[in-house]
Amino acid sequence: xxxxxxxxxxxxxxxxxxSTVMLFFFLAFFLLFLKDFNWQSLMLALAVxxxxxxxxxGISKLFPADTLLLxxxxxxxxxxxxxxxxxxxxxxxxxxxxxxIGVAAMIGCTLLIRYMPSFRFVNWAFMLGSVxxxxxxxxxxxxxxxxxxxxxxxGRSFQPSEIVKLALLISLAHMLSKRKVIVPMxxxxxxxxxxxxxNDFGTALLYFGTALVLGYAATGSVLLVGAGAGGAAAxxxxxxxxxxxxxxxxxxxxNVWLNPWQDVQGAGYQIVQGLIAMANGGLWxxxxxxxxxxxxxxxxxxxxxxxxxxxxxxxxGLIVVAMYALIMIxxxxxxRNARGVFHALLATGCAAMLALQVxxxxxxxxxxxxxxxxxxxxxxxxxxxLVSSLCIIGLxxxxxxxxxAGVNEDRELAMQGGGWR
Amino acid sequence: xxxxxxxIRRVCIFLCILFVLLAVYGGYSITVNGNRWFSSGANxxxxxxxxxxxxxxxxxxxxxFLAFNDVQTTAEGTKTTRLYHQDAAVRRAMVHVVGDRxxxxxxxxxxxxxxxxxxxxxxxVERFSCFMRGVQRTGDNVHLTLDSRLCAMASGLFxxxxxxxxxxxxxxxxxxxxxxxxxxxxxxxxxxxxxSDPQKPFYNRAVQGLxxxxxxxxxxxxxxxxxxxxxxxxxxxxCTGQLQVGDRFxxxxxxxxxxxxxxxxxxxxxxxxxxxxCNNTFAQIALSIGDQKLKKTAESFGFNDNFLFRDVxxxxxxxxxxxxxxxxxxxxxxxxxxLTATPLHMCMVAAAVANDGVMMEPYTVMRTxxxxxxxxxxxxxxxxxxxxKPETAQVLKGYMRSVVQTGTGTAAQIAGxxxxxxxxxxxxxxxxxxxxxxxxxxxxxxxxxxxSVVVEDAGGGGSVAAPIARxxxxxxxxxxx
Numbered sequence: 001x002x003x004x005x006x007x008x009x010x011x012x013x014x015x016x017x018x019s020t021v022m023l024f025f026f027l028a029f030f031l032l033f034l035k036d037f038n039w040q041s042l043m044l045a046l047a048v049x050x051x052x053x054x055x056x057x058g059i060s061k062l063f064p065a066d067t068l069l070l071x072x073x074x075x076x077x078x079x080x081x082x083x084x085x086x087x088x089x090x091x092x093x094x095x096x097x098x099x100x101i102g103v104a105a106m107i108g109c110t111l112l113i114r115y116m117p118s119f120r121f122v123n124w125a126f127m128l129g130s131v132x133x134x135x136x137x138x139x140x141x142x143x144x145x146x147x148x149x150x151x152x153x154x155g156r157s158f159q160p161s162e163i164v165k166l167a168l169l170i171s172l173a174h175m176l177s178k179r180k181v182i183v184p185m186x187x188x189x190x191x192x193x194x195x196x197x198x199n200d201f202g203t204a205l206l207y208f209g210t211a212l213v214l215g216y217a218a219t220g221s222v223l224l225v226g227a228g229a230g231g232a233a234a235x236x237x238x239x240x241x242x243x244x245x246x247x248x249x250x251x252x253x254x255n256v257w258l259n260p261w262q263d264v265q266g267a268g269y270q271i272v273q274g275l276i277a278m279a280n281g282g283l284w285x286x287x288x289x290x291x292x293x294x295x296x297x298x299x300x301x302x303x304x305x306x307x308x309x310x311x312x313x314x315x316x317g318l319i320v321v322a323m324y325a326l327i328m329i330x331x332x333x334x335x336r337n338a339r340g341v342f343h344a345l346l347a348t349g350c351a352a353m354l355a356l357q358v359x360x361x362x363x364x365x366x367x368x369x370x371x372x373x374x375x376x377x378x379x380x381x382x383x384x385x386l387v388s389s390l391c392i393i394g395l396x397x398x399x400x401x402x403x404x405a406g407v408n409e410d411r412e413l414a415m416q417g418g419g420w421r
Numbered sequence: 422x423x424x425x426x427x428x429i430r431r432v433c434i435f436l437c438i439l440f441v442l443l444a445v446y447g448g449y450s451i452t453v454n455g456n457r458w459f460s461s462g463a464n465x466x467x468x469x470x471x472x473x474x475x476x477x478x479x480x481x482x483x484x485x486f487l488a489f490n491d492v493q494t495t496a497e498g499t500k501t502t503r504l505y506h507q508d509a510a511v512r513r514a515m516v517h518v519v520g521d522r523x524x525x526x527x528x529x530x531x532x533x534x535x536x537x538x539x540x541x542x543x544x545x546v547e548r549f550s551c552f553m554r555g556v557q558r559t560g561d562n563v564h565l566t567l568d569s570r571l572c573a574m575a576s577g578l579f580x581x582x583x584x585x586x587x588x589x590x591x592x593x594x595x596x597x598x599x600x601x602x603x604x605x606x607x608x609x610x611x612x613x614x615x616x617s618d619p620q621k622p623f624y625n626r627a628v629q630g631l632x633x634x635x636x637x638x639x640x641x642x643x644x645x646x647x648x649x650x651x652x653x654x655x656x657x658x659x660c661t662g663q664l665q666v667g668d669r670f671x672x673x674x675x676x677x678x679x680x681x682x683x684x685x686x687x688x689x690x691x692x693x694x695x696x697x698x699c700n701n702t703f704a705q706i707a708l709s710i711g712d713q714k715l716k717k718t719a720e721s722f723g724f725n726d727n728f729l730f731r732d733v734x735x736x737x738x739x740x741x742x743x744x745x746x747x748x749x750x751x752x753x754x755x756x757x758x759x760l761t762a763t764p765l766h767m768c769m770v771a772a773a774v775a776n777d778g779v780m781m782e783p784y785t786v787m788r789t790x791x792x793x794x795x796x797x798x799x800x801x802x803x804x805x806x807x808x809x810k811p812e813t814a815q816v817l818k819g820y821m822r823s824v825v826q827t828g829t830g831t832a833a834q835i836a837g838x839x840x841x842x843x844x845x846x847x848x849x850x851x852x853x854x855x856x857x858x859x860x861x862x863x864x865x866x867x868x869x870x871x872x873s874v875v876v877e878d879a880g881g882g883g884s885v886a887a888p889i890a891r892x893x894x895x896x897x898x899x900x901x902x
Binding site for chain 1: 422424425426427428429430431432433435436437439440442443444446447448450451454455456457458459461462463464465466467469
């Protein structure tokens, strides 16, 4: 990077990873091709490594971006395409298309953060729009898996909460960086309430956790965290009194979590089949294409982690967890290099939101916490989820790009003999 | 700005902890529970693989085939039928350990060892070689530590029509030689009667039956006395025949307060109380030690623990935690109250006394072998926990010896062999008679075997269960154990 004349390629961790990842996906799709000689598999065997190459190295050629972050993200996205394609080719192909859209959206978000001077004028629009979008399913929504948080639009359905995530992150970071606390926390509380009313407890938990983490990062106040947790507890108690039947539903989930084996064929079926799928995989997995994880309800969505462990093994599953951890740590590093409070908080929020989402859904899969239906970022089937997760990475990349640009500015200033601004 | 970055670092630490939790719990639960989940009846993957693989055989410790296959090659292809031991008595005696084709028994070897029997332990090379040669894969053979003849013989010793269980284990190694549960059924001929029998023959009472241990629990109460009182051996206790606790009485067998008939032992030592199984004394001991300390001793014997033995799935024994009135505590010391334990666990308690306080982990799978005879795994004995001090075990051994010599367990005597034991007659509200218990062991270094016998609704432990134990030990001594 320092000497542009030096064309000899150095092997950086990012580069080494990209080539390994390309090889992995070529071999994996080729294996699927050998199974049924479907030309689509062969096409994907060539196309996916190329997308990975573009998504990881190509983008960093366009503007200074974090190659390691990109290659990790791309690996996970491509893994999602692979696993979904193996489970059902149509879903895999749809996911591949969404992956392409997501990469474009990610670039858009990067550029937005890189060049947008301030969000002062759009902040209120973001907040009002968020609440309106979130509340929309209550008016024209359709129900899916018990959660009334979906909107059908031209034959396709999506969850507004996935898009609102981005606005929430930007708005919270913006207001908290201006030393406001009441308004952003109130905004987050309204969002969480709307989601809880829609029975989308997983997303509500995610929003709640992210808001608390961001509030803590901005203020350093344990009191705030305590007040947030206390408020949530009070809301649960109050809600239990007003609408008990709804909370009975939530409690039944907790009971299933405590002992899913009590009702193996009924309420506990999904989680039990998920655990069995993981046990079938063991440490090394049954092999790509050899598992039967399709018996799990929502295997392509909430339980995609169980499918991965089933076919690739627990060790691979833990590596996937480690990759998410690396993405989170990378995000925090970007935040700590940021040159303003807004950008620091934004990158922290992105990292925290992804990390919490991973924890909530994988924790639910392995029965560490009660299961709530949310997607595994980058991997689960679903256009909105994939695009919004990639957008979150885009926001992080935008901060990273700003950091790099800032360093260059300093250097130029120093060369001109200028001091610190 | 600096403050915010410090906060961000803390956020990072918090999120890292979440990831570590995920990784640790994920790795832990799959290693600890993996095989239990895998062998669950709800696992359709195993069922789907059974078509492709010829299941391995199940053999007992002497190489007798307990489960094997009949492969018939016809014009349409090969047809495999799972068969069980040719002798119906052996088949019936082993059915709870081995399991059946339909999976009626929970955690039988047929389902719990499915990963070996159906070749999931085979390496990729072996699978590939089978694939290339075009032969159907054959799973691994499982050799058990149990002696099927012993099990069949012991099954015949139970009174006609009575339910119950019997466990024999080697207290030095933990290997189980017999595990039977009655009533039994024939895995080759699973009848409608078996499925609708109110006595539930599919239920493996040896490891799933949660019984009140009755007076056999006095081993633990006595151990607690030794752990808590330095002078436990010499202290004198007064048995009046009726110990008033609250507004009720703790009495001994034979006492009928309404008829004015009171059995009392007068002043006695702990050893004498143990010999004659004096409820009064043990209730006093429980009360004077206190609930918490007694619970601590019981827990050191494995009560309230989550048993995760490698190949024996045992229901957890419970020392009661709720409703601890004085009366309940007094009855707990006698082994009643809401205490529950399995016959296997009480066998382990006796085994711990025999083995200087060290409780071995029970196991039933001796080794697994590939179809071509190569050894796959070999069991080694492991310590489960240390239940008590060696000195306490030594004294209790003497007490249990005196029970058989001159106490309630004289029916277990064998000439020339040091048999030790403790009887129990546990009361069950819904039954006319008590459950007869006997737990004991041979205090002979050459014959390190412990036994536990339960006969439901049958009467006194000394008269019903102790003779069964004697005959089992006698048979074992006659047959080279």
